[in-house]
Amino acid sequence: MSFPHQPNTEPPKxxxxxxxxxxxxxxxxxxxxxxxxxxxxxxxxxxxxxGGEIGEEIHTVDQHLLFLSGSAEAIVNGKTDRVGPGDIVxxxxxxxxxxxxxxxxxxxxxxxxxxxxxxxxxxHESLEEGERLExxxxxxxxxxxxxxxxxx
Numbered sequence: 001m002s003f004p005h006q007p008n009t010e011p012p013k014x015x016x017x018x019x020x021x022x023x024x025x026x027x028x029x030x031x032x033x034x035x036x037x038x039x040x041x042x043x044x045x046x047x048x049x050x051g052g053e054i055g056e057e058i059h060t061v062d063q064h065l066l067f068l069s070g071s072a073e074a075i076v077n078g079k080t081d082r083v084g085p086g087d088i089v090x091x092x093x094x095x096x097x098x099x100x101x102x103x104x105x106x107x108x109x110x111x112x113x114x115x116x117x118x119x120x121x122x123x124h125e126s127l128e129e130g131e132r133l134e135x136x137x138x139x140x141x142x143x144x145x146x147x148x149x150x151x152x
Contacts, residue, residue, distance in 0.1 A: 003027060007034050007120050011144045018043075022068040022085075025108050032124040035110075037145050042116035048072070048099070048107040055127050056098040062114045063091040065099065070107035073100045116141035 005024060008016070016036050018024050024035070025045035036043040048054060048070070056075075071084045076097045083089060083099075091097045101107040119139050124130035133139040140146075 003033070005035055007122075008036060009120055009142075012036070012038055016043075021045075021066075021110055022108070025068050025110055029106075030123050031126050032118070032122060032130055034118055034120055034122045037116050037118075037120040037142065039115075039145055039147060041112055041114040042118065042120075042141070042145070044111050044113065044118065044122075046107075046109050046111060048101045048109075050101055050104060050106060052107075052127065053098055053100040055131065056096065058094060058096050059091070059113070059117060060093055061117050062093050063097075063117075064112045064114075065089045065091070066110045068108045068110060070101060070105050070109075071103035072107050072109075073102050075100070115147070116145040120145070 004027065018035065028045050029047055032044060032046050034042060034044050046054070065088065067083050067085055067087045069085050071082065074081045074083045074089050076089070076091055077095050118141060120142050122139055124133065130139070
């Protein structure tokens, strides 16, 4: 079965509605899948396997993570907290962070990057694939979503 939502590949002009985001996210078994990219933000769903993690990282963008199912240890700038369904963690740009699946089921979450962090059609099978494509420069946001990335 194919995933029911295709990402936009042009700047959006109208609203996007994702009914039952938890249900939509649970249909994706991919580590990372971009659902929507705007000029100033991006919606992504992630599925982290049991014992897996997002991977320690620092972004130049803000990130809001909404946990839909599962249980994780949130680590942001060395501080830890346990998070689960319904919790949201906001990671400001420049903060070192990681989220580790501590549950017995896959960790499913949605995340908003502001501005966009990934290519508008990104689907990563695994953390390793995502890291490799990012290092190779093959996971950059589209030019129309990079205005906020530019320094004044």
